[in-house]
Amino acid sequence: MDGTAAIQRNLEALKRILVMLVAMAEMGVARPGTEGLSDGGVGAGSTGAGGVGAGGQFTFFPRKGAAASRLARVEKSKLSPALTLPRALYLAILRLLRPAETAARRLIIAAARGIVVTLPPARPRKPKPATLRGPRAFLPKGPKKRPKPTPRTLSLSLLDPPRRPFRVPRRAVPAHAAPRILGLDFNATYRPLPPPPSPDDPIDAARLSQRLAALGAALDDLPGQAKRFARWRARRDAAIARDGAISRRRLSPLRRGRPPGGRLSHYEPGATHPRKIREVDEILAHAHALAVYALDNHDTS
Template identity: 45%
Template sequence: MDWKAAIETNRQALKRVLVTLVAMAGITGNADRTATLPRHLHRAVLRLLRPAEAAARRLIIVAAHGLVVTPPPARPRKPGANPAVPAPRSFGIAAVMPSAGFARLPAGRAAKGRATRTHVLPLFDPVRLPERARRRFVPAHAAPRICVPGATARHRLPPPPAPHDLLDATRLGLRLRALAAALDDLPKHARRFARWRARQSRSIAHNGPRRLSPLKPGRPPGYRLRPTHEIHGILADLHHFAREALTPPDTS
């Protein structure tokens, strides 16, 4: 099989889909500006972006086929005290916590990197754990109203979501830019994946925790049995190529 031809053909096809998504979303070059989109348009872009991201992940796997890299040696953990950072008094109390814990707080994250907002295309499909129970969710417009006649006023529920409600599209723009960056510099992301496979092999040798495959079991995200857009056919082809690239060679 001509892997180079398959990679370039599908890369150009994904770039055509990306141009369509960018035109639908109306993304500009200003990444710091908070963009909004109508709900129906936001959902339409997201329905095509999910399979496009899944196809790009599989294209990276195919591009990394046969690529061998040497991972850096594992860094041993350094035992020692974790420096403490005083938490802001905006929390209401004076507290002291480790710097790692402070960075996970909203105030710490904002202080750490408010100016730069970047996003990198993930190399792995999101996997839903079967043992995790799905949380029951009741939309605000359908929540039960409990009141005492003559004693409490009847609570007015918000209206149901409308197709033209404006939604924040900042993260949607970041995901589109991450997809564009992956398609523009495919060898870089192929090396990312090759380094992960090398670290995975080293972890298996030491019986460490590991993820066995970057692909989720079953159908890929955004897959459709009856394709309605070009991206669905691209995803089906690249899923087949990625599984072939991940299959170890027959040495018998």
């Protein structure tokens, strides 16, 4: 079974879905001091010239020899992070982004089949300084210079989020449905309850934009991400060989059961599905089958 063609076909489909998600975000981005939809829209962000649209924070960089509408890499611009999206649009993007991230993770695992990497030798640990004794222990120490924090870049996780079977769900009464207990003070100031959440409420989209950028970077560099997964697999095997059964590392990057965010439990080529099954669900089911096959038939020779 050679899954190169299937991986490439699903990769192109995920890129098309990513472009659609970015276009949805471009249409709904709202900055402080603006109302309604942004003026730039999709056209300003998808010009293909590498500029930033007037209404959003995403830029399309088409690859050479490919159409800008199908093969594009999404990067986060250096605009203000105080960009928001309406609640309904934010949740709609999130419902498609999660299965797209899971499918990309499985395509990376499938592409890493047969890749063998050699880990560099472990760095020797620096010995801890001995505790000062005698009169020197009471001498004042100079101020410590804290290094400047480097900006963190979000990368696509190679491991599925673990299940939490013992997590107790939070049961809290929403603020707009709380009981009105004013007490015995009749002169107390009456404070009305906050209104219920509206689909048009602004939601911070900084984290969402980082996830879209991380997904775009992973889809644009699938071979590099496959080598990254091969290094993780080599580190896991080395830890298991060193510690044995007591190793605390995860044994499998995939969690049991249905893939996170997916609506199909298994892949059936040519099968008809109900309307609730989306294109990203079929891509995720196929990518999951490719990843399971790659993990079961990994050649380390």
